[in-house]
Amino acid sequence: MSLKEPLCFVSTPLGFESEAEREIKEAWPELLDASGRPHSAMLPEGEWTKGGIEYPLDPFTAVQLNFFLKTANRILIRLDRFKVRDFPKLHERLRKIDLKSWIGSAPIRFEVSAAKSRLGHEGRIRETAAKAWGIPQSDTGVRVFIRIQDDLCDVSLDSSGEHLHKRGVHTLRGEAPLRENIAAFCLRRLIGDSAPGELSKITLLDPMCGSGTFLSEAATLWSPLFKRHFAFQDFGRLPKLFKQPQFATNYRMTPAIPFRRFIGFDLEAKMAEVSRKNLSEVSLHPSSAAKPSFEVHQGDLFSEGTEKIEGKLWVISNPPYGERIEGPPLDQVLKQILRKWNPDRVALLVPAKVSSLLKAATPARLIEEKPVLNGGIDCRLMIWETAVLA
Ligand SMILES: C[S@@+](CC[C@H](N)C(=O)[O-])C[C@H]1O[C@@H](n2cnc3c(N)ncnc32)[C@H](O)[C@@H]1O
Structure with missing residues (x-):
């Protein structure tokens, strides 16, 4: 055959x-x-x-x-x-x-x-x-x-060359960065079947944003990636189309930015700075004038007080697991996110072994639990909807 x-x-x-x-x-x-x-x-x-x-x-x-x-x-x-x-x-x-x-x-x-x-x-x-x-x-x-x-x-x-999780941005990384394709998977599951009109009113917040992968992936989720080189662009057997310098403009789409705003926090001032730098390199389709609205601050999730973000808020994060970098207990992280930000949806990527602990930590409705292998660690993407609590 x-x-x-x-x-x-x-x-x-x-x-x-x-x-x-x-x-x-x-x-x-x-x-x-x-x-x-x-x-x-x-x-x-x-x-x-x-x-x-x-x-x-x-x-x-x-x-x-x-x-x-x-x-x-x-x-x-x-x-x-x-x-x-x-x-x-x-x-x-x-x-x-x-x-x-x-x-x-x-x-x-x-x-x-x-x-x-x-x-x-x-x-x-x-x-x-x-x-x-x-x-x-x-x-x-x-x-x-x-x-x-x-x-x-x-x-x-x-035909890809470098692994597709490499987007040609995020030159700076933290200690436990998330692969971009894992971040994109989590974001797509978080969004589910939500209509673009609904999403455009929602702010996305990562309270432990590290190098800002969730924020940059979220902003570019619906934009094709023309910025980096792919192996096939050197292949002799393909039509010349991709060899023209302006080939990307053949794709006439004008991609939307999924969320209204993107906000990040990190305990470490240097990580907030890394995020800001990475996010400043994010670009959408070459013919799009739209710019995502990013904001990154240094801040401790466990600092006193609650914060109010105007409009609907979704939170997504992969907190430190204590495997490669130390961090607070993950049920406390979830409780604190709910207390401090009162979001409408929360998505956390956490080790599978804490999944039961997290389920017991909140009466919010768990709408998704998906296995994800993250850096060799058996993890779960867990998504809660808090509307029932309102
Ligand atoms: C696993 S990393 C996040 C990685 C990130 N998703 C990325 O792709 O780079 C967890 C981050 O949480 C931050 N962090 C730890 N404790 C925190 C706290 N109490 N408040 C805010 N950030 C915290 C750490 O500084 C670290 O950058």
Whole structure:
């Protein structure tokens, strides 16, 4: 067997598959055809696996997802798929893949995995690939994934380059920064099905904002990312569209800013400063004159008094877990957020082991509890709605 139709794979963190699929559906109408006009194709059905979704999509359409998807890890182009049980056959099949037509003589970084297969020796798979393509293995360069599972080999080309959580902003980080795609996932779950008109009246506040990831992700959640470079922009096999300096203006959308205002606090004055610096680099679509309204202050969540923010308020945060940086007990954090800010919704990303403690801490209605792996820690995104308390 080999590929009968073009395929792409949208790789996601475990558990993010359905949210990534929702994002793809939202982005779909914005994608362009090779002449730079909105395309008219229907989104084909995707096939889910753990950690991603495979779509029968041509590479030109697939690579554009890099601009739009906030929760994904990478977008891969499938180059071939075949059954293989021995190394000579692997060599023969790899040799037939015309890698040079995609990436010229750029260095390649091989990403190899093998499971439940006769070819279990990852080092030898690498050597076979390097020989077949006449390209030495490198620690840098374009990633080519060779994955053999149950004797079925997938060869895929990474179209993203740097991991998609890297947005090209946030040059400064705190001690336990949140990956941008995890922040985007939490924000999308917090927003749920809320209408844009409703959201535009809501202030979003992160009382322990660190480097400001939630705030910058929230402001750009509906904006495509044209600021950074993606690997596919150097590929030889794609139409020239993305090589034009002003290519982004072909996307005629004017993205909205989801929330009315964005407010951050951090105990550490230096972190508040880092946030301010990072947020000053946030930009939306090149043709958009809109500017998000950010405000960041130094402040202790546990300082005396309550604060009133005009209009509706939602709070989101990933407080210190005590694993990498010390922090107050997390049930106290939740209680204090409710007492101090009286928000309409609260979303916290916390270790799974404190989930019961937090459930017992408030009579507010828990509307979501989702597993999220954050920096190797088994966490839960917990979202409460407090309207019932009013
Ligand atoms: C896990 S970090 C947040 C990371 C952030 N989401 C990011 O992406 O950079 C937690 C932050 O809470 C801050 N913090 C700890 N105790 C606090 C308190 N009592 N009030 C406000 N901020 C606090 C720390 O300084 C730290 O920057």
